[in-house]
Amino acid sequence: MTNSPNDAGRSNDWEPCRSGELRDLASRLRSSRRMGSNLLKLAAVVLIGAMIGTGVFLYQNRSPGGITCQQCSQYLASHGTSEAFHQLDADVRQSIVKHVADCPDCHEHFQHRLDKLIGRIQSGIAEMVAFAESLWR
Numbered sequence: 676m677t678n679s680p681n682d683a684g685r686s687n688d689w690e691p692c693r694s695g696e697l698r699d700l701a702s703r704l705r706s707s708r709r710m711g712s713n714l715l716k717l718a719a720v721v722l723i724g725a726m727i728g729t730g731v732f733l734y735q736n737r738s739p740g741g742i743t744c745q746q747c748s749q750y751l752a753s754h755g756t757s758e759a760f761h762q763l764d765a766d767v768r769q770s771i772v773k774h775v776a777d778c779p780d781c782h783e784h785f786q787h788r789l790d791k792l793i794g795r796i797q798s799g800i801a802e803m804v805a806f807a808e809s810l811w812r
Contacts, residue, residue, distance in 0.1 A: 740773030744781050747774045751785070 740747075750771055754760045760768065775781050 738774070739777030740770040740775075742770045742774050744774075744778060747771055747778070747781055748784075 742750075750763065750767065751760075754763055760771075763771075775785050
């Protein structure tokens with residue numbers, strides 16, 4: 676091989692590859708790509724897991740109305756009557772009302788309690804009406 680002006684600075688020390696060297700190189704490149712692809716998949720799984728974990732944490736620690744579900748439940752347990760509820764500070768009452776309106780879990784819980792109370796009241800009224808009717812006969 677002769678040196679031409681275009682070959683300036685190039686070495687003439689080129690040697691043929693040993694048998695299987697290109698195959699080994701191709702195999703290493705494929706392995707490297709697979710590892711990179713697997714690392715990318717792993718990173719995606721970790722990221723999705725972190726997003727789900729963050730969402731669960733935020734959902735559990737939400738506080739509509741500025742109070743938590745536990746605080747709302749405690750206020751309503753200790754101030755369960757209408758009179759006691761209205762003795763609470765106006766801001767606290769407003770926070771409880773907003774929390775129950777905006778929190779699906781508390782809304783469902785207190786709606787269920789209200790439905791049971793209404794059922795007991797209706798049952799009591801029906802018993803009183805039946806008793807009064809029995810007196811008039």
